[in-house]
Amino acid sequence: xTKKSEVIEREEVVIRFSGDSGDGMQLTGTLFSDTAALFGxxxxxxxxxxxxxRAPQGTVGGVSGFQVHLGHSEINTPGDFSDxxxxxxxxALKANARWIKPGGTIIYDEDNFSAKNIEKAGYEKDPIKExxxxxxxxxPAPISTMVKEALKDLxxxxxxxxxxxxxFALGMVYWLxxxxxxxxxxxxxxxxxxxxxxxxxxxxxxxxxYYYAETIEALHPTYKILPxxxxxxTYRNINGNTATAxxxxxxxxxxGLELFIGxxxxxxxxxxxxxxxxxxxxxxxxxxxxxxxxxxCTSLGASFAGDLAVTSTSGxxxxxxxxxxxxxxxxxxxxxxxxxxxxxxSTGLPTKTEQADLMQALYGRNGECPVVVIASSxxxxxxxxxxxAARIALEHMTPVLLLSDSYLANGTEPWKIPAMKxxxxxxxxxxxRTTTPFLPYKRDEESLARSWAxxxxxxxxxxxxxxxxxxxxxxxxxxENHELMVNLRAGKVERVANEIPDLKVHGPxxxxxxxxxxxxSFGYLITAVRELQEEGHKVSLVNFNFINxxxxxxxxxxxxxxxxxxxxxxxxxxxxxxxxKHQEFTYEQLNKVQGIPFTIKDIKEKCIxxxxxx
Amino acid sequence: MAETQIYKYTPKDxxxxxxxxxxxxxxxxxxxxxxxxxxxxxxIPKEKFAFISGxxxxxxxxxYMDTFGFHSIHGRATVIATGVKAANPELSVWQITGxxxxxxxxxxxxxxxxxxxxxxxIILFNNEIYGLTKGQYSPTSTKGLVTKTSPFxxxxxxxxxxxxxxxxxxxxxxxTIDTNVALSTQIYIEAAKHKGTSVIEVLQNCVIFNDGIxxxxxxxxxxxxxTLILKHGQPMIFGKNNDKGLVLEGCRKLKxxxxxxxxxxxxxxxxxxxxxPNPGIQYMLANMKYPEFPVALGVIRSVPGxxxxxxxxxxxxxxxxxxxxxxxxxxxMSGSTxxxx
Numbered sequence: 001x002t003k004k005s006e007v008i009e010r011e012e013v014v015i016r017f018s019g020d021s022g023d024g025m026q027l028t029g030t031l032f033s034d035t036a037a038l039f040g041x042x043x044x045x046x047x048x049x050x051x052x053x054r055a056p057q058g059t060v061g062g063v064s065g066f067q068v069h070l071g072h073s074e075i076n077t078p079g080d081f082s083d084x085x086x087x088x089x090x091x092a093l094k095a096n097a098r099w100i101k102p103g104g105t106i107i108y109d110e111d112n113f114s115a116k117n118i119e120k121a122g123y124e125k126d127p128i129k130e131x132x133x134x135x136x137x138x139x140p141a142p143i144s145t146m147v148k149e150a151l152k153d154l155x156x157x158x159x160x161x162x163x164x165x166x167x168f169a170l171g172m173v174y175w176l177x178x179x180x181x182x183x184x185x186x187x188x189x190x191x192x193x194x195x196x197x198x199x200x201x202x203x204x205x206x207x208x209x210y211y212y213a214e215t216i217e218a219l220h221p222t223y224k225i226l227p228x229x230x231x232x233x234t235y236r237n238i239n240g241n242t243a244t245a246x247x248x249x250x251x252x253x254x255x256g257l258e259l260f261i262g263x264x265x266x267x268x269x270x271x272x273x274x275x276x277x278x279x280x281x282x283x284x285x286x287x288x289x290x291x292x293x294x295x296x297c298t299s300l301g302a303s304f305a306g307d308l309a310v311t312s313t314s315g316x317x318x319x320x321x322x323x324x325x326x327x328x329x330x331x332x333x334x335x336x337x338x339x340x341x342x343x344x345x346s347t348g349l350p351t352k353t354e355q356a357d358l359m360q361a362l363y364g365r366n367g368e369c370p371v372v373v374i375a376s377s378x379x380x381x382x383x384x385x386x387x388x389a390a391r392i393a394l395e396h397m398t399p400v401l402l403l404s405d406s407y408l409a410n411g412t413e414p415w416k417i418p419a420m421k422x423x424x425x426x427x428x429x430x431x432x433r434t435t436t437p438f439l440p441y442k443r444d445e446e447s448l449a450r451s452w453a454x455x456x457x458x459x460x461x462x463x464x465x466x467x468x469x470x471x472x473x474x475x476x477x478x479x480e481n482h483e484l485m486v487n488l489r490a491g492k493v494e495r496v497a498n499e500i501p502d503l504k505v506h507g508p509x510x511x512x513x514x515x516x517x518x519x520x521s522f523g524y525l526i527t528a529v530r531e532l533q534e535e536g537h538k539v540s541l542v543n544f545n546f547i548n549x550x551x552x553x554x555x556x557x558x559x560x561x562x563x564x565x566x567x568x569x570x571x572x573x574x575x576x577x578x579x580x581k582h583q584e585f586t587y588e589q590l591n592k593v594q595g596i597p598f599t600i601k602d603i604k605e606k607c608i609x610x611x612x613x614x
Numbered sequence: 615m616a617e618t619q620i621y622k623y624t625p626k627d628x629x630x631x632x633x634x635x636x637x638x639x640x641x642x643x644x645x646x647x648x649x650x651x652x653x654x655x656x657x658i659p660k661e662k663f664a665f666i667s668g669x670x671x672x673x674x675x676x677x678y679m680d681t682f683g684f685h686s687i688h689g690r691a692t693v694i695a696t697g698v699k700a701a702n703p704e705l706s707v708w709q710i711t712g713x714x715x716x717x718x719x720x721x722x723x724x725x726x727x728x729x730x731x732x733x734x735x736i737i738l739f740n741n742e743i744y745g746l747t748k749g750q751y752s753p754t755s756t757k758g759l760v761t762k763t764s765p766f767x768x769x770x771x772x773x774x775x776x777x778x779x780x781x782x783x784x785x786x787x788x789x790t791i792d793t794n795v796a797l798s799t800q801i802y803i804e805a806a807k808h809k810g811t812s813v814i815e816v817l818q819n820c821v822i823f824n825d826g827i828x829x830x831x832x833x834x835x836x837x838x839x840x841t842l843i844l845k846h847g848q849p850m851i852f853g854k855n856n857d858k859g860l861v862l863e864g865c866r867k868l869k870x871x872x873x874x875x876x877x878x879x880x881x882x883x884x885x886x887x888x889x890x891p892n893p894g895i896q897y898m899l900a901n902m903k904y905p906e907f908p909v910a911l912g913v914i915r916s917v918p919g920x921x922x923x924x925x926x927x928x929x930x931x932x933x934x935x936x937x938x939x940x941x942x943x944x945x946x947m948s949g950s951t952x953x954x955x
Contacts, residue, residue, distance in 0.1 A: 038952050236951045246945065253942045260701055262693075280930045281937030282945065285700055287926075290726040294693040297686070297723075301666070301697020304684055305705065309697075327687050417946045455682040455698070455705055458661040463630070463676050465685025466669075474632065475677065 009224045012071030014079030015173065017166075018096050019088030020057055021050055021064040024166040028086075029066025030412075032170060035183045037237050037414050040227025041070040044379075044523065045412045046078035051267070051350045058120040063095040072226045076378075076523035078411060080599035084176065086169050088112060088143075090121035097131040105137040107172055109165065111144035141212065143168050150208040151201055160198070164205035171209025178224055181206060233416040240379040240408035241271030243415070244312075244338060247386025249282055252308045254387075255394055255426035260307040262287040262298030264317060267350045268406040269340035272312040292320035296337065300324060303333040304464075306454035308390055312338040315357045316347065319364070325399055326365045329489060331464045332441070332450050334393035334400075334428065336386070337371075341405040343595040352595030353407035355519055356570035361401045362548055362577065368486045370493045372396070373548040375403040375519030380415035382408060385545060387423065394428040396496055397449040403547070405520040405569075407597055428452055433459050440464050440473040441485070448492035497549035505557055507533055507540030513607055514561035516587075518544035518574050521598055525567060528603035539607055544574070550581055558585050563610055565590055567603060621659055625650035628660070630680040641792030641818035642672055645739065648795045649708075650679075652802035656706070663706050666695040668720060670712040671746050672739040672818075689720030692727045695734045696922075703923040706806060707734045713754040714744050717773050721753070725782040731810040732922040735802070738775060738815050739792075743824035761823075775815040776900025776914060780893045786812040787900060788913040791832045792819060797843065797911060804913050810921050817909075831909045840904050844912035849883040852908050859883035868898050870907065888916040 015032065017025045026047050033045045049064040056062055069079035081101045087093040087108040100106065106128075113127065123130050128138055147168050151161045167184075174181060185203055192199035238246075252259035261284065263273040277286040285307070289295040296311045303309035313321060318339045328335050341357045343349025361373050372392055376385040382404055389402040431438055431453040438453050438460045453460035462473055468485060470476045505514075506526055517525040522543040529541040542557060544550070558564060566575035567590040575587045590606045592598055628650040636642045653663065663681035667673035668691035676683030682705075686694045695709040716724045716738050727734065743761065744750040750763040754775065758767040779787045786808045790798040798816065805812035817828045831840040842852040842860070850860040851873070862884055863869040871878045890896065896915040902908060939945045 034950060038950070040952075040954065230954050232954055234947065234951050234953050236946075236949065246942075249945065250942050258701070260697070262697060279945075280933035281939045282942070283930055283934065285926060285930070287697070287700055289693070290722055293690060294696075294723055294726070297690045297693035298697035298700065300686075301684075301694040301699075302701035303697075304682075304694070305664070305698045305701035307701045309701075323687055324690065327690075331684070417951065420942045420946070453682075455664045456661055456702065458659065461661060461681050461683075463679075463683035463685065465667075465676070465683075466687050467685065 009226065011073060011225070012069065012075060013084070013177070013225055014067060014069045014082040015084045015086070016065055016067045016082040016096060016099065017086045017169070018063060018065040018092035019166070020091070021062050022057070023064065023088045024163070025064045025066050025088070028166045028170050029068055031184050031187060032173060033068045033070070033412065034237060035174070035179050036068065036070040037235070038183055039179065041225055042073065042075040042228035042230060043068060043070045043237070043412070043414060044075045044078045045069070046407065047410045049351055058089055058091055058117050060091045060095050060121060063092050065092070065096065070225055072228050074228065075413070076527050077597070077600070080601060084173065086173060088165065088169065090118045090123055090127050093127050093131065094121045094123065097133065100133070100136065103136055105139065105176075106133060107139045107141060107169065109143035109169070110140035111142050113140075141172065146208060146212060147205050150204050154197065154201055154204075156197070156201060160201065164201050167202045167205040168209035168212070171206040172213040175210045175213035181210060230414070231416060235414045235416055237412045238380050238383070238415045239271070239410055239412045240376065240382040240404055241269070241340070241410070242275050243380055243382035244376070244386045244402070244404060245272045245275035245279070247383040248276070248308070248310050248336070248390055249279060249284070250383070250420065250423060251387045251390030251394070251426060253420065254423055255308060255390070255428060257306070257308040257394075257428070258283055258285060260285045260287070260299060260302035260309045261311065262289050262302065262309070263295045263312045264289050264292045266292070266314045266317045268342055268409045269312045269314045269317070269338065271409060272338060272340070292317040293324060296321040296324040296335070299335055300328055300333060303328075303335050304331075304455070306452070308394065309334070310336040310338065310390070312340070314340050314342050315344045315360065318357060318360060322365045325371065325401075326367060326369050327466050328399040329365070329369050329371060330466050330468075332397045332489070334397055334452070336389045336393050336400050336402055338386070338402045338404060340409045341403060349595040351406065353405045353520070353597060354570060354593065354595060355405060355521065355568050356573065356593065357403065358547070358570065358573040358577065361403055368490065370490050370548065372398055372400040372493055372496055373403065374400060375545055375547055376408055377519055377522035377543055377545055379408050379411045379413050383415070391424070391426045392496055394426050395449065396447055396492060397429065397452060398493060403519055408520045430454070431460055433457065436460065438462050439471055441469055441471045443488065443492070447495055448488055494549050497552055500546045500549070500551055502553045503542050503544065503551040503557060505540050505542055508538065509540070509557070510560035511538030511540050512562050513537075513539045513610055514558065514564045515539060515541045515603070515607065516544070516564055516566045516574075516578070517541065518547060518568065521567060521569060524598040524600060525603060528600045528607070531600065532604060532607055537607065537611060547577075554582060555584070558582065563588060565606060565610060567598065567606070569593065569597065621657060623654045623660065625654055628653050628680055630678055632677045634678050635674065636671060637821050639821040640671070641741070641816070641820070642675070642739065644792045644795055645672075645737065645798065645816055645818065646675065646678055648798035649737070649802055651795070651799045652806065655803050656806050658706050662704065663708065664698050665708045665710060666691045666698060667710040668715040669746070670715045670744075672710055672712045673715060675710040689715055689718070689723065691715065692720055692723035692736070696727055696730070696732050699732050699734050699923050700926055703733070703927055709734055709736045711736060711738050713738065713740045713742060713752045717753040717775070717778070725778065728779055728782040728784040728811050728813065730922040731785055731919055733809050733811070733924070735805045735812045736814065737802075738813060739818040740775060740815050741818045741820040741824055742772075742827050743820050745820045745823050749823035774901055775813065777897065779813045780897050780900065780915065784813060785810045785915065785917045785919050786913070787815070787896070787915045788812070789815045789817065789900070789909070789911050791817045791828065791841075791911065793832065794911075801913060804916065808916055810919055831904050840908050842902070842908040842910050844886045844888070844899065844910055844914060846886055846888040846913065846916070849880050849885050851880070851883065862895070868902065868907065888913050891917050
């Protein structure tokens with residue numbers, strides 16, 4: 001419908017929407033990414049918001065951002081540097097200037113670049129000049145003035161008018177990327193069904209932005225990103241927290257059990273509790289507990305009573321849950337504990353990402369207290385690993401700790417929707433009347449799992465608890481019995497290795513460098529490794545999802561590479577763990593503890609340096 | 615039909631094969647007997663009982679019951695029991711706890727369980743001391759009590775269990791003495807029948823570390839004069855000769871009166887109303903202390919109200935009725951999706 005002066009076809013583009021935390025940037029970004037996904041681009045998104053709900057307006061601390069990475073080919077990360085930055089105020093520019101690609105496009109609301117706001121953001125006079133961005137494609141737009149003008153006939157109050165600024169900006173970006181407005185307009189219709197005035201205002205602002213961009217023609221070059229070639233099927237966008245919640249729902253359906261979640265709200269894990277609380281239609285018993293301990297203990301009670309029990313938290317909450325995890329280990333009840341990691345220690349950086357709870361997950365309890373530890377690695381595979389965590393917990397009668405992180409929890413990507421018939425059935429080792437007299441700690445010879453006797457079934461009455469027991473369930477402090485039970489509990493967890501998939505090598509199975517990652521940094525690692533491979537380097541990647549127990553083929557893979565580098569967003573916890581488990585190898589490390597993910601550049605530079613150091 | 619079936623149990627059916635290991639003379643033995651007697655009367659099949667405990671001497675209780683049992687961790691029995699009941703409202707869930715377990719380390723869970731009114735029965739063994747750790751003061755120890763951690767006497771105000779329950783919007787509170795098996799059994803039966811969180815405070819004797827702590831009111835010689843056994847619908851009379859009673863003075867204070875003196879007759883005495891939702895008088899009764907007053911025993915408050923477990927179940931059933939999403943495949947395909955061909 002519009003003629004573009006110059007159209008550039010690009011493989012991929014990164015756009016960052018940035019403004020005050022009240023400017024609606026999360027919604028703006030989400031609407032853009034949904035539109036891109038519907039068009040057929042592969043996408044990856046990441047919201048970046050302050051811990052304070054409303055930090056002081058106009059300050060760098062209050063900047064909220066949403067980054068979208070869209071492409072013609074497979075996209076694995078929300079991108080490091082942005083091609084386009086939308087800055088609603090000077091603080092947004094300040095927070096993001098160093099993340100713009102050289103020569104990139106900056107759209108900003110010049111009405112908001114008043115002397116006062118410029119000063120508040122920490123600039124002297126001319127932000128563009130002070131950031132040395134003069135040679136970039138800088139587009140000042142009087143967004144506030146324009147929306148006031150566009151909406152003047154609607155008779156709205158000034159506050160509501162200003163609230164549509166984000167849609168004006170979105171309209172500009174749609175023009176820039178040659179996108180249709182239909183999806184977003186439909187969204188307004190649905191969202192503001194009972195407020196037709198608001199729907200209309202947003203539509204007008206969106207179109208005004210679109211036509212403004214067309215009129216000024218300052219917006220060249222415009223970008224065209226063709227649809228990605230992705231596997232056939234039905235797709236949807238999903239973030240990690242929702243995918244995790246849905247994985248548990250799927251496991252409940254496949255095991256025929258009811259799902260119970262006892263949890264306490266904590267950033268960035270709350271989305272899991274919220275999603276499951278909304279799923280009463282699928283029979284979820286959600287219990288918002290008075291604290292983290294009550295969260296896990298109600299779940300453990302529900303597990304004792306025969307439900308699929310889960311609890312969700314983040315690092316500080318996991319610390320509070322550790323005693324109850326010990327109880328779950330001792331009573332050998334199935335339960336999944338999700339830890340959506342954030343920057344620590346203590347309250348740390350609640351909205352930022354980190355992978356520094358690994359040791360806590362593996363060892364943070366009293367006594368010999370092993371649990372299965374699994375880590376998700378992309379927003380959508382949170383579904384698969386939540387399902388697997390539940391399956392292993394139920395079939396092996398063990399607590400499973402599932403690690404996610406802030407980056408996965410809030411990031412979204414398109415997901416090919418699975419059919420429930422393709423997922424395996426889950427078979428917990430239920431005790432029945434034929435197993436009387438019921439011995440609580442009698443085990444399956446192969447898996448070492450005990451059987452699960454649900455209250456309500458006559459003849460299976462039994463007692464379990466936190467004190468050491470014999471096979472019969474009698475309390476025992478006998479030295480030999482304690483050691484035997486410690487070994488049996490450990491053996492049970494180790495035997496889970498018999499049924500987890502082999503570790504997969506991305507790239508050739510031998511070479512100069514093996515990049516080793518785990519969990520949520522997969523997207524950055526695979527992107528960097530693929531680029532290195534394209535440049536002709538003999539670099540491959542393995543990314544661990546199963547942490548305890550480790551897959552069986554680790555040694556076989558590791559020995560075929562000259563060097564190994566373990567990359568993680570902490571000070572080297574997984575590297576240390578590998579040093580314990582596979583001492584025969586030498587591990588180099590790439591670590592970052594800044595509350596933000598790796599950049600592709602970080603990883604490539606490290607690998608190049610390792611290749612040069614012969 | 616399970617409801618109409620009659621279960622012919624004897625207390626022995628509820629005894630497990632475990633040897634009871636409390637100290638000889640400990641009040642816990644009597645509580646165990648009373649509970650086993652009460653269960654026989656409930657008409658509930660044995661496999662529907664779950665006994666959940668925390669940590670402390672009393673928390674060994676589930677091992678001695680031939681029911682489903684879970685001996686958990688310190689302070690957390692309340693929430694484990696809550697999870698069991700929320701998961702399966704058909705179970706009869708009993709929590710065994712002590713003054714330290716329920717009110718110190720587990721205090722937060724205690725008030726929230728009471729607030730939610732989840733249908734569990736909490737038997738709180740109050741011996742005003744930490745027994746298992748060998749004699750430290752507890753949140754119910756009388757101010758000034760000399761213990762191993764208060765060698766110069768405690769400087770803290772104790773909790774009153776009944777006051778706490780009523781303050782947390784509790785609907786059922788009863789008090790008994792460990793050695794009074796008949797009264798205790800009756801109270802456990804009423805607690806089991808009450809729908810909602812039932813808190814039963816058992817004044818229990820620790821023969822080793824706080825021996826005789828309740829003797830001033832519980833001793834045979836004096837108990838009739840120093841306790842008042844409340845019965846719903848009955849006037850509040852006590853005393854060895856049934857000659858003392860309670861009246862309300864100026865609508866705000868309780869007062870002991872003597873029958874026959876100053877024209878006081880039985881029909882001038884307060885009549886106990888355990889079902890009255892306004893907790894005013896029940897609160898005063900729960901807080902009566904010797905020597906100013908007799909200590910109130912029996913069911914002090916028993917008010918019906920919605921329970922968490924049933925509300926949860928009904929909310930789920932209600933949502934399910936009109937829900938568009940009936941199974942996982944429905945959910946997976948809901949909202950914005952697109953097809954790649």
